[in-house]
Amino acid sequence: MADTIIATAPTPGAESTKAPLPSDSVIVVLGASGDLAKKKTYPALFGLYRYGLLPSNIRIVGYARTHMSPEEYHSRISGYIKTPDDATKDLLAKFLALTTYVCGKYDVDADFQALDKHICEVEGDAPNGRHRLFYMALPPTVFTPVAQQLKRNCYPEQGTARVIIEKPFGHDLASSRELQASLRPIWAEKEIFRIDHYLGKEMVKNILILRFGNEFFGASWNKNHVSSVQITFKEKFGTEGRGGYFDTFGIIRDVMQNHLLQVLTMIAMERPVSFSAEDIRDEKVRVLRAIPVIDPKNVIIGQYDKSLDGTKPGYLDDATVPAGSRCPTFAAIVLYIKNDRWDGVPFILKAGKALDSAKVDVRVQFKDVTSGIFQNIPRNEFVLRIQPDESVYLKMNTKLPGLTMKTSVSELDLTYTRRFSDLHIPEAYEALILDAINGDHSNFVRDDELDASWKIFTPLLHYLDENEDIVPAKYPYGSRGPAFLDDFLASYGFKRDQTGQYQWPTTKANGKI
């Protein structure tokens, strides 16, 4: 089936805010020997290079504390890059030839001066100015010193400087403000690109198009028709060796205050005036400001225990987890939005590790149809599957075919692998790095947006941190979560698969789901 390509005229204003980096720019990856750089940053840079999307004379410089020869550096950064055929192997060799490495500490002026010297050598005379994109793939403890060092020693006097930073942006409102305040005097907001990689995911980017490009959604997307909205994040694996890091954050800080709240914001925001970054982010901030702080009575937390068959360890069995930790590995949190569109509609965020399946989706459950001619007819649900198996489907009632007036639940189904031939869904990091290269802030978190999101979560997080008598409910590794989850959801009016028979996806096409 041919793909449908719709050319949309750029919204006035949208393009004017973008400023693509010139062809001879340099990308500097700070923390080049770390996990994030190896697993995400370099594979994404290679992905963009492969599709010809990096500036044509781009050079890439890695910087980290580890001593590495050029060969060791190249072998480390290509560890997660797949080369299925000779052509890709050749491309990788060309890509590696563009990237060099400098070893240095994160708080030593002389080391950053050496980095600057190296970048200048790579740039040559640079008659058109020096244009540098700094990617900080670093732990939060060194964000501020590195940002200061870069400004002091590597900031181009003429040209462009941009800096990409990654979460965690603090652990509560006060620490987030402290971090922003330490960056503000050195880097202008327009130079900072705060990554929340969920904003780079194809289906999250699709939300604006689905909502505002389809009239029928506009008509029903409100408190008059929607009963509840659930945003669910499930992972099948536990912390397994990463418990030390995870334990200081917990599931709420790790994925809910950022990734899931971002998805909620896109689902709930009003139509932006244009697709320009500031118009989009203004609407996101407006909806976040309409969300009151979370009431602890609208929250449940859990922690995984051994699997029922005893083969998978409990969270507390992880040697990297402190004994007796109360850290939640599961949470369900209900938020409300106090505006005309959503007042009274529960937005339920659910996230957990070591669950029965791996998926991220948004489920908008509509209200019951008027009773009378129907008894217990199931509700409509609009489901946006963010991952895996990207799809959008609408569960609806239809007449069971044949000599009967019985109803059956079916769906309008847009499964990407079936609908789009030669499907290539870019990695979130590819999309976001390309946006930063193009100077487009739409899919990055603005400072006031970050502030508004921490305001919603901070009282709850402090309440959980400080009250030692609040202990997460245990759930077996590989289960759906704590046993009372369904009752909790039902208490917010959610009706779960009333027929007990509905299954999705129902058919297979070409061996694909």
Ligand code: BG6
């Ligand atoms: C990260 C969290 O931000 O997101 C991880 O720190 C989580 O704990 C990950 O596993 C999930 O990202 P994705 O893209 O795999 O859904």
